[in-house]
Amino acid sequence: MRKIVKNFASPPAKLTSPRCMTQMLNIYNSRIGKDATYYNMDPVVDALNKLYHSKCGYCEAQIDIVASENVEHYRPKGTVNSLDLPAGVAHPGYYWLSNEWSNLLISCPKCNQPGHKGTRFPIHRHNRRVSTPPTLSAAGQVVVASNSHLLPPLSREDPLILNPEFKEPGEHLKVIDSGELKPVHRSIYGAKTIEVCGLNRPPLIAARKKIIDRIVVQIEKRIESFTADVEPLTEGQFRRELDTVFDEITDRLDYKSTFTLVARMIIKNFDTLVLSKIDPIFHPIIRNQFDRYIDN
Ligand SMILES: [Zn+2]
Known part of the structure; x- marks a missing residue:
């Protein structure tokens, strides 16, 4: 997961069109979010795919190669x-946010399937959960601005699943040696997101580990050239190879x-993640070159 910078004040025109507003008014009255259609229209999907580079907002896998994205x-x-x-409490869903720009992101079918994110939405303090839409304008129209997650009442909710547009995921999630994700400092947001979205599914763990392993192998190959019996790399060449x-x-x-x-x-x-897997004799030079590289 990585932070996505979205301009919440500038939704695709489809989502603020008079027809969309009429649909939203009907949804407010019927309380049925499944009647929403504008969120899934091409200009909206295209805008989201552009922001997310066709990657899942939760697991960061590339979606469009093998599947269709979920809005x-x-x-x-x-x-x-x-x-x-x-127990015993029901919630109709946030039907009034079905065409709300700040409520839409891109997900892969696996993170979003029932059993993972699906219709899950855990929050801190249930008494702060919002269960009714904001009031209409004096003219009886939907007021788009009052659906903002930055303003009360939504801003009083404390959702436990990380939204890459709202929080910096790197403050709550880290990758360990095995390729697994773990919460940073026991972050409840990190832990709940991993659990609910299934971010430690075996293929995801394997894909992350493969990236770490490849870096280790690439460094080991340079060490082989540096220590070769015939025409070994000079130290300068070794550093450039690193x-x-x-x-x-x-x-x-x-x-x-x-x-x-x-x-x-x-x-x-x-x-x-890397140095600990390499012969300690080479740690000082690799560490030194890595520090130089990062400083530049
Ligand atoms: Zn995913």
Whole structure:
């Protein structure tokens, strides 16, 4: 997961069109979010895909190669899963946010399937959960601005699933040696997001581990050339070769790359994730070159 910068004040025109507003008024009255259609129209999906580079907002896997993206409602437009509600309490869903720009993100079908995010929406303090839409304007119209997550009443809710548009995921999630995600400092947001979205599914763990392992293998190959019996690399050449490996790490920070959190973690925890797997004799020179590379 990585932070996504979305301009909440500038939704795609489809979502503020008079026809969309009429649909929203009907949804407010009927309390049925499944009647919403504007959120799934091409200009909206295209705008979201552009922001997310066709990657899942939760797991950061590339979606469009093998599947169709889901336009995910962060606050579910249909009935909230009872797992997230006190016993005997029902919630109709946040149907009034079904075409709300700040409530839409892109998810892969696996993170969003029933059993994972689906219609889950756990929050802190159930008594702060919002269950009715804001009041209409004096003219009886939907007031789009009052659906903002930055303003009461929604801002009083404390959602436990990380939204990449609202919080910096790197403050709550980290990648460890095995490729698993773990919460940072026991972050409840990190822990709940991993659990609910299934972010430690075996293929995701394997994909993250593969990135770490590849960096280790690439460094080991340079060591082989540096210590070869025939025409070994000079120290200067070895250092330049190491830089090409470090380039690979920083290239993986690019928005278009998948699993960019792994690259961030490799840079932050280089000793633990990479150096610890390499012959200690080479630690000083590799560490020194890595520090030089990062400083530049
Ligand atoms: Zn996903």
